[in-house]
Amino acid sequence: MKWIILLFMSTSLHAQVLPFTNTLNKGGSEFGFYFNYFTTAKRIDSEGEVITLEDGESYQELRSTFVGRYGLVDNLEISFGLEGKTVQTTSIFEDEEVSFSGTNGTFAFLGLEYSFDKTDGPKYSIEGVTGQYLNSNSEYDGESEPDNINLSEQGNYIHAGLNMTLFTEANNFFSGKVLYRNPAPELSSEIYAKAEYLLGFNNFAFGIGIENVSSLNQDPYTDDPENKEQYYFGATNLYNSINRAWTAPYLRLVTIGQKWRVGFNYFKVNSGVSTDLGDRFSVSIVRRSDKDNTFTKINNRFKQYSIEGVVTKVSQKQNAVVVDKGAVDGVKKGMRVDFYLSNFLESNELIASGVVVKTIASKSIISLRKRYSKKRVEDGSLAMIEEF
Numbered sequence: 001m002k003w004i005i006l007l008f009m010s011t012s013l014h015a016q017v018l019p020f021t022n023t024l025n026k027g028g029s030e031f032g033f034y035f036n037y038f039t040t041a042k043r044i045d046s047e048g049e050v051i052t053l054e055d056g057e058s059y060q061e062l063r064s065t066f067v068g069r070y071g072l073v074d075n076l077e078i079s080f081g082l083e084g085k086t087v088q089t090t091s092i093f094e095d096e097e098v099s100f101s102g103t104n105g106t107f108a109f110l111g112l113e114y115s116f117d118k119t120d121g122p123k124y125s126i127e128g129v130t131g132q133y134l135n136s137n138s139e140y141d142g143e144s145e146p147d148n149i150n151l152s153e154q155g156n157y158i159h160a161g162l163n164m165t166l167f168t169e170a171n172n173f174f175s176g177k178v179l180y181r182n183p184a185p186e187l188s189s190e191i192y193a194k195a196e197y198l199l200g201f202n203n204f205a206f207g208i209g210i211e212n213v214s215s216l217n218q219d220p221y222t223d224d225p226e227n228k229e230q231y232y233f234g235a236t237n238l239y240n241s242i243n244r245a246w247t248a249p250y251l252r253l254v255t256i257g258q259k260w261r262v263g264f265n266y267f268k269v270n271s272g273v274s275t276d277l278g279d280r281f282s283v284s285i286v287r288r289s290d291k292d293n294t295f296t297k298i299n300n301r302f303k304q305y306s307i308e309g310v311v312t313k314v315s316q317k318q319n320a321v322v323v324d325k326g327a328v329d330g331v332k333k334g335m336r337v338d339f340y341l342s343n344f345l346e347s348n349e350l351i352a353s354g355v356v357v358k359t360i361a362s363k364s365i366i367s368l369r370k371r372y373s374k375k376r377v378e379d380g381s382l383a384m385i386e387e388f
Helices: 294-298
Strands: 003-005 029-044 050-052 058-073 076-093 096-115 123-133 156-167 172-182 190-200 204-215 245-256 260-269 271-273 275-289 303-314 320-323 336-340 350-359 364-371 382-386
Touching: 096 156, 190 245, 245 275, 271 275, 320 350, 320 382
Parallel strands: none
Antiparallel strands: 029 050, 029 058, 029 275, 058 076, 076 096, 096 123, 123 156, 156 172, 172 190, 190 204, 204 245, 245 260, 245 271, 260 275, 303 320, 303 382, 320 364, 336 350, 336 382, 350 364
8 A cells, every 4th residue: 555654744753852862963953942931929938938929929030042052073062042031020028019120131051962872772861061140149138128130140050961761662752861050159059850751743742741959958058048148039039049949840742843843831830949839831942954864855855655664684795685575565676765763763764775676576685775874774674665
């Protein structure tokens, strides 16, 4: 039976770097805008006590981030970004509402990520990021009415850690990451962990996950929070915290095209210490151009196949293979054949092509003519035979 593989759909899920461990190929690039909106519902102090907002109190922030990524070599990419923030907050001071709003560039970063070649098990990558907050905060005495607002932490930021992706045979995957972070000189170091399970479909993906921050409890003011230097950020405990920690389950939806993807996330921060509880929404718009992407270089069209087979034998010189389809299946000498990875999840990656040189009743010999990947055709590789 004749059927059509829509390669622009089947390739886009993993080519669009949804797993935490995927990196760009050499010369590939990706640029995107990320928008995160958070609104505070309640605050939690450093002792874990929940503080309900007073009537009239509020805090909302919108973080807008530009992120670029570039493949230095295969498996190694560099990333960079710049973040701006808009804050709107109202506090109560001596029974009067005090409102502030502000917009400014707040953070810039540079990072590297290296991904290890995938084996039969999980795929791994390591990453490191260094960043710099762009603002210098003014101290606040905590007693007089504030006359300005700070928008972020100050100083430098670093993180480093490990990512992991476990692929299934049903076009889905589980991704996780664990990072050591030093979020700012005046904050305790912490462990950031994130895990998600993503269901992949033709041109979109849906997932659930959880984000967690655990403090290493290194803040020198752990037992003396009243004497820590104060900065006014509005009706929030998100900044200048003491041993902050939080947990936030989330939902993720990504729509995927050949070069573009749009993502939607909803986080519910439902527990923590020295932080805020509330809802966080994010939207991302990303454009990708991966120079070594097989689809964009070779198969930028609908490709119609008539027969699907499997490689059963590879010649010693790796220049010819035998597939399990032959004359009785309609295979004829001269037909073109494309070979894909045998793993169903990654069967979108074209690794070689060839031409049928001989057929018998139930087998055919194909001469390999061109390779498109460092991966080799092997027993079990998928052989897609084009219409003659």
